[in-house]
Amino acid sequence: MNWQGWAEIALTLCLAVVIAWPLGVYMSRVWNGERTWLDPVLKPVEALFYAAGGIDPKKSQTWHAYALALLAFNAVGFVMVYAVLRLQGVLPLNPQGFAGVSPHLAFNTAASFVTNTNWQSYGGETTMSTLSQMLVLTVQNFVSAATGATVAAALARAFIANRGEGVGNFWADLVRTTLYVLLPLSIVLSIVLVALGLPQTLAASVDATTLEGAPQKIALFAVASQEAIKQLGINGGGLFNVNSAHPFENPTPLTNLITAVSINLLGWAAFFAFGRSAMARKDIRALVISAMILLSAGAAAIYATETQSAPALVAAHVDSSVNMEGKEVRFGAPSTAAWAAMTTGASNGSVNGMHSSLMPLGGAVTMFLMQLGEILPGGIGSGIAVMVVMALLAVFVAGLMVGRTPEYLGKKVEAREIQLAMLAVLVIPLSTLGFSGVAAVLPEALKGLMHAGPHGLSEILYGYTSASANNGSAFAGLTANAPWWNTTLGISMMLGRFAPIVAVLAIAGALVAKPKLAPSSGTLPTDGGLFIGLLIGVILILGGLQFFPALALGPIVEHFQALAAVASVH
Template sequence: MNWQGWAEIALVIGLAIGLGWPIGIYMSRVWNGERTWLDPVLRPVETLFYRACGVDPSKSQGWFGYAGALLAFNAVGFVLVYGILRLQGILPLNPQGFGAVSEHLAFNTAVSFVTNTNWQSYGGETTMSQFSQMSALTVQNFVSAATGATIAAALARAFIANRGEGLGNFWADLVRTTLWVLLPLSILVALTLVALGVPQTLDASATATSLEGAHQKISLFAVADQLAIKQLGINGGGVFNVNSSHPLENPTPLTNLITAVSINVLGWAAFFAFGRSAMAKRDVRALAAAAAILLSAGTAAIYWSETQPAPALVAAHADASANMEGKEVRFGASGSAAWAGQTTGASNGSVNSMHASYMPLGGAVTMFLMMLGEILPGGIGSGVSVMVLMAVLAVFVAGLMVGRTPEYLGKKIEAREVKGAMLAILVIPLSMLGFTAVAAVLPEALKGLLNSGPHGLSEMLYAYTSATANNGSAFAGLTANAPWWNTTLGIAMLMGRFVPIVVVLAVAGAIAAKPKLAPTAGTLPTDSGQFVCLLIGVILILGGLQFFPALALGPIVEHFQMLLTLSGGR
């Protein structure tokens, strides 16, 4: 550990939050239909979309109609992606001549990209054609991210409504977020990455000559455009199997900084956009503060863990330094730790180092950040929405202690809202732990493991945690391209994505119908440092009680096994 490493981590987190604030104000203006500087260019395009689809953007939908439109849109997206992957062999823009994707892998991949997860049970450069990458996967990177943003927009409207019924129009929120926010930012980042050496080509490969005179074919794709939206949309995945550790996707420390910041910037922007739209800026700053504290603590723990030398190296070399296994030398332990915290605190999943090669406690922290529900800051809109549910539970707990009906942002929190919040939050451990428990005793599932013992359990637990949290990163070692894993991981992604979304919208519908209340002397302040501490406590208690036993059997046991080996078994 050194001050440069800590400064790098602080810079990545600070830039993401700092840039997220003005972008959040802009995003709020987009959600609310206010005038922006892009209106002269994009208003005609928006109008064309509505006319072609027969949509009236001024027609507000109730929560049931909003949820129905969202689910229908994503169902159609799933069918289109699945069909493209199954027909890949006869579709154009396939210079490598890749054949059709298998049924179970096509199912898993279609679910993965529709749910904003981007879990990949395949090597992108050896499986997916240019057409599949651009027409199916990149398109879903845009619309799945925009889908998450619509949830925060609808929830914000619920809190400012006074006995209202509508939450806005899903189609308008989807189109505006895509056109006004995701598309221009992606173009800007993609052009920057191209200028810094990231390829953007339809060629299948390039031939390189080594120093020894040998020839090597290097796979090429239109990388920069997908890289930009996969990070800004908090999607993850990518065209290369080794993801952002690939020298063509992430060639320099500068591209590493830009893409690491891009991972979380729109997640933080959604926090600030929600606060402005719900007219609760100070209260939402408290949510952002809680998320930032937890993310900073988790990233610091990863950095501390990965700057400790592996015991096996200490035994052989007294001057052994940081654990560099699975890391790129050009990024080092600090660049890898900063990225690992950003990608698991968000529902991103891209990696610039292999998490399976981390020290056991470092790997445990990456899992724990996802287990908290991807709220640090999570996905665009989906992260702040789940954080609001955490805040609802926090004010409920406070209300129990003082004997008052809890309130949040001027709305009474009653049984329906608390039950909804608990349902949305409890489905996450149900999927993560339930699927892991079944896989741990099923011979068909165990065939996919590279390692046995605690590390093998970590491989399974990480996979289902990543899938349910719509993260998409992998612990490595697990061969997931098999019917059991592709199917169950796909189901976990669907549970982790759409159950909380529907519940959040149902809670939003109930909140919108309530009268807007003015604060009184007995109202719990939700913009104070005391509330930030209460919220962090609720989040950690939920995470600790649910997941500590599983973590104890996996990475924590592995940590003590490692120490026991170092001490010679004493």
Template sequence: MNWQGWAEIALTLGLQVAIALPLGIYLSRVWNGERTWLDPVLRPVERGFYAIAGIDPDRRQSWYAYAGAFLAFNLAGFVLLYAILRLQHLLPFNPQGFGPLSTHLAFNTAVSFVTNTNWQSYGGEATMSNFSQMAGLTVQNFASAAAGATLAAALARAFLAHRGEAIGNFWTDLVRTTLYVLLPLSIVVAIALVALGVPQTLGPSFQATTLEGGHQTIALAPVASQLAIKQLGINGGGIFNVNSAHPFENPTPLTGLITAVSINVLGWAAFFAFGRSAAVRKDVRALVAAGFVLLALGTSAIYWSETRPAPALVAAGADTAQNMEGKEVRFGAAGSAAWAGPTTGASNGSVNAMHASFLPLGGGVAMVLMQLGEILPGGIGSGLANMVLMALLAVFVAGLMVGRTPEYLGKKIEARGIKLAFVALLVFPAALLGFSAVAAVLPAALAGLLNAGPHGLSEILYAYTSAAANNGSAFAGLTANAPWWNTTLGIAMLVGRFVPAVAILAIAGALAAKPKLAPTAGTLPTDSGLFVGLLAGVILILGGLQFFPALALGPIAEHFQMLALTP
């Protein structure tokens, strides 16, 4: 560890939140239909989309209609993407001549990108044509990110409403988020990345001659355009198998900083947009503070772990100050930690180092950051919505202590809201631990593991954690392109995305129908340091109680095995 490493982590995390604040104000204006500086150009385009689709942008929907539109849109996206992947060999822009994906891989991939997970059981440069990358995967990077953002927009209106029924219009929220936020930002970032050396081409692979006189096939693709939206949309799926460790995706330290900051900037922006839209800015700062502290602690723990001497190397007589196996050697352990923390705290999943090669505690912390519920800051809007559910549980716990009906942001939280919150939060560990338990004893699942023992269990836990949390990062070592893994991981992604989403929209509908209450002397302040501590405690206790036994058999047990090698 050194001060430069700490400074790199502080700069990355600090820029994410600092840039998110003005972006959040802009995102709120987009959700609210207020005038923006892009209106003269984009307003006619927006009206054209509504006219073609037959949408009335001024029509407000109940939570039932909003949820129905949300599910229908994602179902249509799945069917279209599945068809593209199965018919890839018949479609244009396939200079490499790639064939169709198998049924189970096409299912997994289509589910993965529709749910904003971007788990990849394949090597992109050896599997996907340019058409599949652009018309299939990149389109879903926009669509799934915008769909997640609609959850926060609907929830903000629910807290602001006074005995209302409508929570907005899904189609309007979807179009405006895509057109006014994701598309312009992606164009700016993509142009910057091209200027810094990231490829953007439809050309085929080319043959290079190495210094030794050998020949190597160099894969090319429209990298910059997908890289921009994969980070800004908090998606994570890469063109290349090694993701952002590939020099075409991350050629310089500056591209590394830009893409690392892009991972979380719109996730935090959704927090600030929610605060402005629901007129609860101070309360949202408490949510941001709790999330940021937990993310900073997790990232710091990874950095600390990955700068420890590796006992096995020390025992072998190697003079090493840190574990560099699997790291991006151009940028070092600090760059790997500054990426690993934000990518697992968000539902991003891109990597610039192999998490399976981290020391056990480093890989375990990355797993825990996902298991906390993808709320640090999680996806665009979906992360904020899950954090609000944690806040509801926090005020519920506080209400139990003092014998008072809990309130949050001017709304009474009653039994139905708490039950729905638990449905949304408990479906994640049910999918994660349930599938992991079966995979740990099923021969067809165990055949995909590279390692046995605690590290093998960590491979299983990480895969289902990543899938159910809609993160998408891989632990490496696991060969997931098999019917069992592709199918069950796909189901975990579906459950982890859509059950909480519908529950959140049901909560929004219930909150919108309630009266907006003024705070009283008995109201728990939710903008204080005390509430920040209470919220962080609820998050940690909930995660610890559910997952600690499994973690004790995986990364924690492996850590003690590693210590036994210390001379």
């Protein structure tokens, strides 16, 4: 560890928040239908979409109608992705000549990209055609990210309404977020990345000659445009199997900084957009501080573990102060620590190093950050929505202490909201621990593991944690392209995505009908240090108590095994 490493981590984390602040104001204007500087160009395009779909963007929907529209849209997206992947071999724009993918892989990939998870049980450069990458996977990178934003927009409206009925129009929120936020930013970032050396071509490959004189074909795609929405949309799925450790996706330290910051950029922007839209900037700023404290602690813990001598090297009397196994040597341990924390704190899942090669406690931290609920800052909109759910639980706990009906942002929090909040936060442990328990004893599932013992359990636990939390990263030892893994991971992704979304929209439906209350002398302030501490405690208890036994059997046991091995040598 050194001050340069700490400075690199701090710069990467802080840049995302600083840039996200003005972007959040802009995103709020988009959600609220206010005028933006892109209106002269995009208003006619927006109107065209509404006319084609027969949509009245000013007609507000009840939470039931909003949720049904969201689920129907994503169901159609699932079918389209599945169909294109199965028919890939007979469709055009397939210069690689790839065949259609298997039914279980098509199911997994469709679930993955529709849920904004982007888990990949395949190597992108050896499996998916140019058409598949562009027509369905890239499209889902946009609309799955926009879907998360619509949930936050609807929830924000519920807090400012006074005995209202509607939470907004899903179709308008979806179109506006895609057109005004994701598309312009992706175009700008794509141009920047092309200028910095990322390929952007429809060619299948380029011929090269190795230093030994042997011919080699190097796979090519439209990388820059995919990389832009991969990070800005908090998607994470890469065109290449090694993801952002590949020089075509991440060629220089500058592209590494830009893409790392992009991972969290719109997640934080959604926090600020929610605060402005709900007229609760100070209260949401407290949520940002809470999330930033946890994210920074996670990055610091990973950096500390990865800059210690690996026990095996200590036993062999090799002088090494950094564990470089699995790191991209161009960027080093600080970059890997910052990236690993940011990608698991968000629902991104892209990697510039292999998480399976982290020290046991470093790997445990990446899992734990996902197990907290993908709220640091999570996905675009989905992160702030679940963080607000955590805040509702925090004020409920405080209300129990003082015997007063809890309130949050001017709305009373009653039994129905707490029941729905628990549904939203319990689905991840239910899916993760349930499937992990079955997989740990099922011979068919165990065939996919590279390692036995605690690290093998970590591979299982990480896989289902990543899927249920809609993250998409993996411990690299798990071979998931098999019927059991593709099917159960796909189910985990859909449970982890749509169960919390429906619960949050139901909370919005309950809150929108309530009167807006002015603060009183008995109202718990939710913008100060006391509430930040209470909120962090609730988040850690929900994550820690539910997952600690499983973590103790996996990475924590592995850590002590490594220490015991060194002690036995000495």
